[in-house]
Amino acid sequence: MSKINLVIDHIQVSVESGSTILEAAKKMNIKIPTLCHHEDLCVAGNCRVCMVEQVGSDRLLPSCATPAAEGMEILTNSLKVRNARKSVIELLVSEHRAECTRCYKNGTCELQHLSSEYLIGEDSLIDLVPLKEFTIDYFSPSIIKDDSKCIRCQRCVRSCDQLQNIGALSVAYKGQKMKIASFFEKPMYEVVCTNCGQCVNRCPTGALIERNYIDEVWSAINDPQKHLVVQTAPAVRIALGEALGMEPGKIVTGKMVAALRRLGFDSVLDTDFSADLTIIEEGNELLQRLKGALVDKDPNVKLPMTTSCSPGWIKYIEHMYPQLLGNVSTAKSPQQMFGALAKTYYANKINVEPENMVSVSVMPCTAKKYEANRPEMHSSGYKDVDLVLTTRELARMIQQAGIDFLALENEEYDSIMGMSTGAAVIFGATGGVMEAALRTAYEVVTGRDVPFDGLNILPVRGMEEVKEASIKIENPLPAWAFLDGVELKTCVAHGLANAKKVMDRVVKGEANYHFIEIMACPGGCLGGGGQPIPTNKEIREKRTRAIYEEDAGKPIRKSHENPEVIKIYDEFLVKPLGHKSHELLHTSYTERNRY
């Protein structure tokens, strides 16, 4: 690639052709403030905070949107630039309901940060907020949209459109009325929104935030009548540290368990346990479908089968491909399997009445909040999961409790339903469910380990948008003789824009896969909408490495070898896809409209 030479702040720099001025400056460790810019998204160039001066040019240039050109002389800190930036920040503050001390994003708001950096004073412009009517949409169990705090940077619009290919949020009206709106300005829960929270992850202010249940959890903890059970999703343990001052990619499982105990949870358990269980149920469902298709030639058997653990994906397919709902595994997500078992099997074990149990989950996800509130999620006879916290909310609770997280000694999960395998941990990364399922399914069928070095099925790992892998089944056990020579074809996609690519091929009959894993969020759950902010490719890659590190360090790495899983089938569930399983661990889906 050819190089471009330019001068930034009187220093010569050489960058690759196609780089923006912002990227060139970053290379020189010059920080140019940005708001609408986000590494995961296309360039917008609409906030005008990142303006720089080109020597000899009257107007300033948006550094995020201007390609570096040969011979350019750029000033990033001239008086003209500072005045312009301050003016733009002042304008944004004037249309932003800047009640910072009462804002959920207080301390983490990018506008607040810039306004403090540029010393925006009180004797500023006219406050536009009282002059307008704003809508605050707090009807969704997952996401709150507060237009009075919106600075129209359109990061949410681009997240929803580019990463997820949904367009639940878009720009409406023009001029002073211009706003970010849902379809016909309906509440978020009524439109085609998957609750994935990618918009929340990228909103620079408090305009899009998760609905938090922190106070509800504290109240429950404070209630002596209640037994609090908490489960933690695989991707929380590798990201929680970020929200508490640690570098991305640190595994904090032991500290998190210790913190949860100190917060006052009575049973600190692990969603990873039910992730292992998901593999057993889902893996057996796949084998059953394969048998139905290949042996019984049953035309009603739907293949490819898709995973069902990502609630964003479930809501998406319900809206966008309702004709394919029969292809979705009926296995509940690990969160909901856990919830159903907590108030039945576990309550019985520890001798607690289920009505006195409060089941809390900590998830990397905002869609899990919606999932827990689905009407069908009452298999235990009670609401299976009462309250869902995001990774961010848990971090906030740890801060509120005054716990010095970094100083905590590692602790172990409680037993039972606290034990898990490496296969469960990798649920948090794109390709992880596929890898876990293959580790189990292959062994069930052949009696041997998957033919990959160290059980690491590398073709399904990594950040490639759509990944494909196939395993040829040879010399199966007698019961699975019909699979001899069958090449099991799989596909993995993360981010709903990529899911769409795969599903469009399924609709057209061009995809001859047997099993498809879809995660709604980029990178899988580790890039979920409830994870610490900021997020970008580099951070997600660090989290991914941590997940596979955790897997590699586990003594057991195959779901079907989890002793607690074996035990629960012996004592309670009897067999995969059995009567009890269907009652507690499987679900059904709802056809929804596209509009």
Place this chain on the structure above:
Amino acid sequence: MPKKNLKRLDLIFKNELDGEQILEKTIKRSKQDIINDLIISGLKGRGGAGYPTGLKWKLAGESEGDMKYVICNADEGEPGTFKDREILTQVPMKVLIGMAVCAKVIGAHQGFIYLRGEYKFLLDNLNEVIDDFHVLLNKIGFDFRVKVFLGSGAYICGEESALFESMEGHRGEPRNKPPYPTQSGYRKMPTVINNVETLAHTYSIFKYGPDKFKDLGVQDSRGSKVFSVSGDTPTPGIYELEFGMSLQKFVEDFGDGDAKAVQVGGASGFCVPRKKFGRTVIGYQGKLTGESLPTGGSMMIFNSSRSMYNVLHNYLEFFVEESCGQCTPCRVGTQQLLLGIEAVKRGERPSEYLDKLLKLAENMRVTAKCGLGQSVANSFSSIVENFKEEMIY
């Protein structure tokens, strides 16, 4: 009718029936010759920005693209401008021939006229002319087609990249530049987008040669210009005048004898007070008329009965509504300017607040994404600076 010493012209509106010969003759010439003629003529874009037309065609011709497009910008939305409407009514064939020659030069086969939504009443007539034009093209064997695309009423869609977005079915929002339309325009393909009047002028250049055109006007502002004269004038209307006249002469001819200010270039242009009439020349060189966004040539005369506060208020209300809302300086800045002058007028803010607003306008000029937000400062600053007392009292 005014009778004084302004050089009146009748080039554009002259009904010439030799379109077929001119087109046939011109498209036989080499691309380079046509471009050279345009460059020699000194023709600059009549939409207001004043980009040299020959250079624009040359760049689009040199750009690579599977398709190329010629677009006539007839989204004439600048307050006080109505000359393109007249050109499209009187001499649409000249515009179409200009488009066809451009198509030949750059290698396009499809052209569009982006017609302002409010000009829908021109549509039937225009389509009839286009049908005749297509017959003519068939006759001479030139593969080019023109379609009319009707706008929906947003001022911002006159901005060329917002216009492309609008044509592509998106929100009419300006794009980041670079890339410029000659590299990446409609459907991201190399595109020439010219104002109606610019294209009509090319016809005269092809017919009479570049030197005739160049003889008109003054240095850097060559040729004639169609002006839309409105406001406090006994003779409102459309006039083709030579570039280079002083505002003094203009007011003597068109004013009602009591002109205190002329707004040159519409809401996004500059306001010139009486004391500066003599020093102000109309043309690109003099900066005036050079800054207006979607179209040039609006001349609004205000006499001493007018409140310049009301004039500015009216312009700002227009911008507050017509900003696309995308970039901060324009969306919020226009609101702040409007509310700001209201607050000063009501005494809620001190008169010094106007200085803060002037600085804000200047910052908008250097930071806004497109010509709309950049040019709000033109009218704001020139009115506030020249008529400060009227803003306060």
